[in-house]
Amino acid sequence: MYKPVLSLDVSKGSIYAATYLSMHEPFKKPVSVPHTPQGISVLIDRLRNMEYLTGERPQVILESTGNYSKPISCIFQEAGYPVIVLNPIQTHQQKRRSIRKVKTDPVDAKRIAELFYMQNFKAQKPISPAIADLRVSCRHYDGINSLYVESQLRFQSVLDLLFPRYPDVFSKLCGDSSLCLLAAFPTPEYVLAATKEDILALLKSEYQRKGWAENIYVKLLAAARASLPCKISQQSNIRVLREYIGILMTHKAQLADIRAQIVAAAKEIPAYSLLKTIPGVGKITAAAILAEIEDAGRFCSDHQLTAYAGLDASVFESGKFRASKNKISKCGSTYLRKALFQAAKAGIRSTKKGPVNPILHSYYSRKVADGKPKMVALVATSNKLLRIIYGMWRKNEPFKLS
Numbered sequence: 001m002y003k004p005v006l007s008l009d010v011s012k013g014s015i016y017a018a019t020y021l022s023m024h025e026p027f028k029k030p031v032s033v034p035h036t037p038q039g040i041s042v043l044i045d046r047l048r049n050m051e052y053l054t055g056e057r058p059q060v061i062l063e064s065t066g067n068y069s070k071p072i073s074c075i076f077q078e079a080g081y082p083v084i085v086l087n088p089i090q091t092h093q094q095k096r097r098s099i100r101k102v103k104t105d106p107v108d109a110k111r112i113a114e115l116f117y118m119q120n121f122k123a124q125k126p127i128s129p130a131i132a133d134l135r136v137s138c139r140h141y142d143g144i145n146s147l148y149v150e151s152q153l154r155f156q157s158v159l160d161l162l163f164p165r166y167p168d169v170f171s172k173l174c175g176d177s178s179l180c181l182l183a184a185f186p187t188p189e190y191v192l193a194a195t196k197e198d199i200l201a202l203l204k205s206e207y208q209r210k211g212w213a214e215n216i217y218v219k220l221l222a223a224a225r226a227s228l229p230c231k232i233s234q235q236s237n238i239r240v241l242r243e244y245i246g247i248l249m250t251h252k253a254q255l256a257d258i259r260a261q262i263v264a265a266a267k268e269i270p271a272y273s274l275l276k277t278i279p280g281v282g283k284i285t286a287a288a289i290l291a292e293i294e295d296a297g298r299f300c301s302d303h304q305l306t307a308y309a310g311l312d313a314s315v316f317e318s319g320k321f322r323a324s325k326n327k328i329s330k331c332g333s334t335y336l337r338k339a340l341f342q343a344a345k346a347g348i349r350s351t352k353k354g355p356v357n358p359i360l361h362s363y364y365s366r367k368v369a370d371g372k373p374k375m376v377a378l379v380a381t382s383n384k385l386l387r388i389i390y391g392m393w394r395k396n397e398p399f400k401l402s
Contacts, residue, residue, distance in 0.1 A: 002054035006047055006081075007113035008062035010069045015039065018109040019046050021054060023117040030106055035068075040075055047081060057081065059123060061116045063088055063108075073124065082123030086115065089331060127294060134265050135291040139335060141258045141284065148251040155244040161230040162187050162237050165223035169216060174248055177203060181220075183245045186238045188224035262287045271296075275389065277398035279357040280347025285339050289389065292336035296393035305390050308332045309340060311383045328379060337382070344382040358401060360385060 002021050009016040014034050019027040027050055033039030050058045060076045061084040062069055073083045115121075127135075152174055159166060163186065170178040181202050185191045191199070196217060203213035230237075266272040266287040275286035292309075299305040306312045310332030330337070347357030348364040355361030363384050367377035392399060 002056050003117070004050040004054050004056055004058035005113055005116050006043060006050075006058055006060045007109045007116065008043075008060065008072065009108040009112065010062055010065050010072055012068055015043070015072065016106065016109050017043050017046070018106070018113055019050060019058075020113050020117075021050065023114075027053075030109060035072075040072075044079060047079075059084060059116070061086065061112055061121070063112060074126075077124075077126045084116065084121045085124050086112065086121075087331070125298065130265065130269060131291060131294045134262065134269070134287060137258060137262045137265060138284070138288045138291045141255065141262060142288070142335060142338070144251060144254050144258065148248070148255060151244060151247050151251060155241070155248060158237055158241045158244060162234065162241060163223070163227055163229060165227040168223050169219045174252075176249075176252075177208075177216075179245050179249060183242055186241050187229055187234065188227045191220055191224040259284060266290060271393060274392055274396070274398055278343070278347075278385070278388070278392075279399070280349075280360065281343045282346070285343045285346075288335060288339035289343070292333045292339065293389075293393075296390050299390070302387045302390040306383060306386055309336045309386055310334070311337060311340070311379070311386060340382040340386055341378065344378055344385050347385065348378070348381060359388070 003023075004027070005020050007018045007020065012035075014032055016030065016032045018030040021027045028046065031042065031046075033042050047058045047060075050056075059082045060073075062072065063086045065088075069085065073085055076083050156167075156173070159182075163182070166182065167173050172178060181199070184202060185194055185199070199217055199220065200213050203216055263283050266283070269290060272286055272290050275281055275289055276283065278286075281289070293299075293305070296305065299308065303312070307329070310328060310330040312329050312331075313327070344360060344364075347355075347360035349356045350361070360381050364377050364381045367380050368374060372380070388399070391397075
């Protein structure tokens with residue numbers, strides 16, 4: 001019985017392709033083609049020839065190689081061929097079964113084909129355009145936010161040299177009012193030489209309570225008098241500080257713009273409103289979870305979804321030995337795992353009215369009471385949250401405290 005497949009080993013600029021009609025029956029000689037429309041057309045022709053010969057629709061199988069493999073898989077899906085994308089861990093395990101340590105494009109293509117015939121893989125479903133756009137925006141937001149956090153750390157490092165006690169003045173050091181004031185008065189000397197009117201003019205805000213600006217002015221003077229700045233390379237440090245302030249303001253504007261785009265796009269997807277009913281899951285976190293999971297229905301069980309998030313426990317057993325302390329696999333979506341972790345952390349937080357999410361808080365508290373380290377308990381709570389999300393999504397029901 002024929003089971004045709006096109007096995008691809010994808011690299012940066014080329015594709016090594018091997019075709020098989022069945023497990024031990026190659027179809028034509030393997031070929032290396034460039035990442036061009038002409039190269040893809042050669043492979044499409046081979047697929048059509050195999051389909052004509054066997055009467056079976058060939059499948060395409062390849063290893064995920066990030067941005068190199070994504071356009072390739074999309075092209076074959078658009079051409080109507082089922083595409084299977086393997087996790088590199090799967091191909092690495094197949095490689096370790098070989099006694100000889102050989103790694104070449106022909107060998108890799110053959111190993112990928114062997115995996116296809118030995119295991120029952122499901123073809124990857126094309127991602128919906130709405131989810132694809134949302135995923136790009138959420139991941140872009142995560143990247144810009146990481147740059148923003150790094151810039152904050154560098155900014156604070158320079159500030160420690162110029163104005164050590166300035167962080168005592170504002171509750172939000174990188175708030176707009178704080179950054180504008182610091183750009184104008186970057187050292188204690190600048191503050192002490194300025195008039196009260198000049199400083200208060202920069203602190204005017206319709207969103208602050210009455211007397212806020214006066215209170216900040218008093219704190220600013222106290223911080224200026226108590227600071228012991230570094231005088232070496234002061235002018236250079238002032239220039240660097242102002243540049244970082246500009247970078248931070250730019251990042252903040254970018255993040256605000258991307259947030260608006262994400263929320264607007266996510267609102268068009270029904271599951272988004274379900275996710276927002278979970279206490280601790282904010283607008284951006286809900287969008288990130290939605291973008292990474294796409295559809296809970298594509299997972300057969302919550303265990304499969306847990307593995308996709310990389311929150312499943314690794315297993316180490318040998319003979320009678322069974323490890324009792326196993327770390328999570330971290331083999332799945334980093335972005336999903338990060339969003340779940342942030343939501344779990346927000347959910348277990350206590351407020352004056354009580355825990356943000358009583359179910360998650362109770363679960364986390366039990367784990368800590370059982371002697372689990374706080375980080376381990378938080379990871380377990382993230383796992384718990386994911387199982388809750390899976391149940392809600394499959395049943396199309398909002399979050400319930402009972």
